[in-house]
Amino acid sequence: MNVKSIQILSLLVFSVSISCKNESSLEKEINALEIDFVVERFDEVFSKTTTKELPKIKQVYPFLFPERIPDSVWITTINSDLQKEMFSEGVKQFPDFKSEKESFENLFKHVKYYDKTFKIPRVITVADGVDYRNKLVLQADLLIINLMNYLGEEHEFYQNIPVYFAERMKPSQITPEIAEKYAMKYAHQSQRKTFLDEIIYHGKLLYFKDVMIPNFSDADKIGYSQEDINWAEINEAQIWSHFVENEMLFSTDPKLFTRFTIPAPFSKFYLDIDNDSPGRLGQYIGWQIVRAYAEHSDVDIISLMQAESDQIFKKSKYKPKR
Structure with missing residues (x-):
């Protein structure tokens, strides 16, 4: 290797080193931002709701209960075998949601860093049937995540879904798909x-x-x-x-x-x-x-x-x- 080649290589190494340091400094600055939110596990709350408790639950989550549907239908739904299975599968795949929450927090911090007007959404999980075309909802300051769409690409619920959709129905896709919803807003x-x-x-x-x-x-x-x-x-x-x-x-x-x-x-x-x-x-x-x-x-x-x-x-x- 001649002297000129060594100089060019040294310059490239130096440039990459500076770039990595700048990125590291930026990430530290973003990580230092303080944000506060909780993930509301409505799927777990709903699974334990009784006829007596339903009116109170509807007050907390009115947007999840269309007025045209009577309370008797909701109670029947909660107690149906299919819904019980969905509740069970949601808890099995997402027992504490800790890693997912940390991932959301990192995303929210980044968006907040670049957009000072950004408001942290209210984050709610549901178990509402499989819908691979509408996996989560981001409206205004409300983020609703249907866990039934992220149970893992080989889950039995997805047997009749095209493979190229099922491949994206796994936990690792939740944060990227939330990020995409925000990207579409910007x-x-x-x-x-x-x-x-x-x-x-x-x-x-x-x-x-x-x-x-x-x-x-x-x-x-x-x-x-x-x-x-x-x-x-x-x-x-x-x-x-x-x-x-x-x-x-x-x-x-x-x-x-x-x-x-x-x-x-x-x-x-x-x-x-x-x-x-x-x-x-x-x-x-x-x-x-x-x-x-x-x-x-x-x-x-x-x-x-x-x-x-x-x-x-x-x-x-x-x-x-x-």
Whole structure:
């Protein structure tokens, strides 16, 4: 190794060292923030509710009890075999919810650091049947988590659910999916007409997770298996070339969104590689574009979430290595 190479290597090591120190200092500052909240285990409370106690419970959680449904229906529900099984499975998988609460706290601290107006939500867990398309609710300052949607990808409740949905129905997905709900609140684009608009929008949501839940793996952030994330990383340049060479980026064909951004067993290139690929690879590429933009721009996360897709794309100088 010549002198010039040694100097370049030393400079790179120094730059990485400074970057790591800055990140460590930032995380310490964020961790020092004080926030206070509890996780209300409504699933446990409801499982023990009697006819006599029901009116009091309804006063505490009125938003969980539609007025059109009589009390007799709620009592019948509590005592049904299916509901008892759901109560049992929720407690079995989440006996104390301690690690999940710590994870939420870390997320809330990060959001609070970047948005001083952020208000900690009221966090409530329920056991309300399996609904893989609506796994949790974030409305105003209320966060409701249906534990039945996070029991583990091989749980018997999920036997009739497509595998590519069931794979994300595990405890490790709760915090990333809460982060995504917040990301959607901050994200804005004046248009989502082209394929490039769409993948960059999803890229923003994923980059928001980079900032707000940095301790999670890339696989958990996007909801891939480790094999899926490895495949995407290895084939990133080829995926990008396919999009460019087939003039997809500025296309407004909605079929492209279906093929590359919505949940699916695989991405549809209409090539031999399809069955080996994970779904939603358009989201993955959008993520890498936004990451590249963040590297080339001195912009805070809140401003980044508001940036237009053409601005992000031009300034990203995105060019994956082959």
